Amino acid sequence: MYKKNIIWLASYPKSGNTWFRIFLTNLLSDSDTPANINDLTETSISSSRKIFDEYTGLSSSDLTFEEIDRMRPDVYRMQSLESDELLFKKVHDKYYSIENDQALFPAEISKGVIYFIRNPLDVLVSFAYHSARPVNKMISTLNDSNYAFCDNKDKLQNQLRQIIGSWSDHVKSWAEQTNIPVHVVRYEDMVNSTFDSFSKAVKFIGLKKTETEISDAIKMSDFSVLANQEKKDGFKEKTIKSKSFFREGKIGDWRNHPEEIIMKEIIANHKDVMMKFGYLNSKNKSVF
Amino acid sequence: MLSFKGFSCKFVIVIWNMAETFTYKAFGLIIKSDFEIPELLVFKGLPDVQIKSGKAPVQLKEITKYGVKYQAAKNEFLLEVDHIAKYYVNDGAQIVVEPYKGAVDKEVRLFLLGSAFGALFLQRGLLPVHGSTVKFGNSATIFTGLSGVGKSSIAAYFVSKGYHVLADDISVVNHKLEVVPGFPNMKIWNDVLQKLDINEKSLAEIRPNMKKFQLPVNDNYFNEALALKNIVIIITKNSPGFEYEELSGIKKFNAIKSNTYRYRFVQALEQQLDHFQLLNKLLPEIKVYKVTRPQSPLSLSEFGNFLINTMKLNV
Numbered sequence: 001m002y003k004k005n006i007i008w009l010a011s012y013p014k015s016g017n018t019w020f021r022i023f024l025t026n027l028l029s030d031s032d033t034p035a036n037i038n039d040l041t042e043t044s045i046s047s048s049r050k051i052f053d054e055y056t057g058l059s060s061s062d063l064t065f066e067e068i069d070r071m072r073p074d075v076y077r078m079q080s081l082e083s084d085e086l087l088f089k090k091v092h093d094k095y096y097s098i099e100n101d102q103a104l105f106p107a108e109i110s111k112g113v114i115y116f117i118r119n120p121l122d123v124l125v126s127f128a129y130h131s132a133r134p135v136n137k138m139i140s141t142l143n144d145s146n147y148a149f150c151d152n153k154d155k156l157q158n159q160l161r162q163i164i165g166s167w168s169d170h171v172k173s174w175a176e177q178t179n180i181p182v183h184v185v186r187y188e189d190m191v192n193s194t195f196d197s198f199s200k201a202v203k204f205i206g207l208k209k210t211e212t213e214i215s216d217a218i219k220m221s222d223f224s225v226l227a228n229q230e231k232k233d234g235f236k237e238k239t240i241k242s243k244s245f246f247r248e249g250k251i252g253d254w255r256n257h258p259e260e261i262i263m264k265e266i267i268a269n270h271k272d273v274m275m276k277f278g279y280l281n282s283k284n285k286s287v288f
Numbered sequence: 289m290l291s292f293k294g295f296s297c298k299f300v301i302v303i304w305n306m307a308e309t310f311t312y313k314a315f316g317l318i319i320k321s322d323f324e325i326p327e328l329l330v331f332k333g334l335p336d337v338q339i340k341s342g343k344a345p346v347q348l349k350e351i352t353k354y355g356v357k358y359q360a361a362k363n364e365f366l367l368e369v370d371h372i373a374k375y376y377v378n379d380g381a382q383i384v385v386e387p388y389k390g391a392v393d394k395e396v397r398l399f400l401l402g403s404a405f406g407a408l409f410l411q412r413g414l415l416p417v418h419g420s421t422v423k424f425g426n427s428a429t430i431f432t433g434l435s436g437v438g439k440s441s442i443a444a445y446f447v448s449k450g451y452h453v454l455a456d457d458i459s460v461v462n463h464k465l466e467v468v469p470g471f472p473n474m475k476i477w478n479d480v481l482q483k484l485d486i487n488e489k490s491l492a493e494i495r496p497n498m499k500k501f502q503l504p505v506n507d508n509y510f511n512e513a514l515a516l517k518n519i520v521i522i523i524t525k526n527s528p529g530f531e532y533e534e535l536s537g538i539k540k541f542n543a544i545k546s547n548t549y550r551y552r553f554v555q556a557l558e559q560q561l562d563h564f565q566l567l568n569k570l571l572p573e574i575k576v577y578k579v580t581r582p583q584s585p586l587s588l589s590e591f592g593n594f595l596i597n598t599m600k601l602n603v
Contacts, residue, residue, distance in 0.1 A: 049434065049435045049436060050434055050435065053435060053550075054355075054550070054551065054552045055355055055356050055552070056355060056356040056357045056358075057355040057356070057357050057358040057367055057403050057550060057552070057553065058357055058367075058369065058399070058402075058403055059402055059403070059435065059457075060435065061435055061436070061500070062398055062399070062402065062475075062494065062495070062500075064495075064497075064498065067370070070370070071356055071357070074356040075356055078354070078355070078356055152479075153498075153499050154477065154478040154479050154499045155477045155478065155479035155480070155499075156435070156436045156477050156500075157436060158434070158435075158436040158437070158524070158583075234525070234526070234527060235526075236525070236526065238526045239526060239583075240526040240527065240528075240582060240583045240584060
């Protein structure tokens, strides 16, 4: 009865998810010119209030976080049921179960998940810029098991609450779950071996695209194209406090921040996961 | 003999309880209810709509469209809110409410006055717009936009400055192209109350443990239908300053269509034609603006002044 037609694009923030969504938009469009970065529709975000309210027939603003979570799997089931095409949905929530061991992201409608991972030392720096907070203040966020987006109980925020957890919690929740086929993409491979990394992801999704089509979509999603578009027209996914969304995108930018103690704390808290995904060498030094 | 008297006495009380009804006027409709709805204004007259406490159908016989929590067909709508109540709305004339055991009364009413009323208005061929209405001069302006964009907040700000509201959250436009007054109660989040210097301790939460409160606006409630003059669609941006654009043509049409309260209900209730016709009649008569405001921090007074000056709302 169910169709497995949803691909979740999941990541901890600042890990290459938006870059990949822009690449996909370019890959799936017939246009010869780069897609507008502001045309990544709001509805493709899995925490959209608008979609939730329309599909449930209820106002999420009148419901508790727990009530919303209990209905979210059915919202995705209904979107899946109504679509004859593959649906790509951006996710920042960690993978978790609500009551009765029911997963927030139902396996029966999921074709797969692409999980984007990035060196947490660079995530720290990028996330700090994005949030306009000092790098050393951001460290507690990456270590916070209770970290969530839009969880302020005193006001209505523009998206549904998203439980994120610590950086390691997040990675493990998606990479170690066995209900949905998962393909892990490292941000560093997206930068260093772009064609290979993007081609493997396209193959995982099951899209039949030629090498030329993939190369063209990569070119139209080049960092310089995105940064120029943002400079000219702005980017709506940027926070108001940060200067730009497409900032540097560099690997190893954390080395420009001399807070060795902070880096030690990140490594101490996330050593196992960093090691597993090739971010630490045997001497506990960052590979990137 | 004594026991007979006791029996008859009890019987009379039961009849009296069952017969008790309440009559209100809200959204231009006279509503008779067999349970109290203190949010609404008491009225007298022959009812347009009956609200009954009773058994809702388990399922509709013929279903046009499903939602996660509702089923709909032409003239029939069934909504279920877990642990709170089921609501069956039919023919634009009746709502049957079946509360779950232990449900809190004000929670049962919250979804009655929200989604169930939304379906009722559409069944009656009215245009419910998702937003709040404020009276400027002698006409009405609706503030609409996505959830969380600040529709109720800006309306509450105008109330704090002495303006009158006609409706909060759902603004109903009738066939005379007027906004009809809803009821004198707004739903406001704690952060906005603080911005407006209103002490939340004197207010009731809309639901237990939710920091969203019922704000009665009796003195600043305008209880007559008013010609609709403007619809302002609020959107946010991540840069400072305010911007506005007057919409025309298809953009104007689509903006109102997508801000119709629960647009998916329109298709589900097979009301597309009525909805389309009322929109087409309305659009030449009103101005529709897209107003962009900074995400945060938002100064309600700056935003309010911008709206008044730019749209000449006081003229």
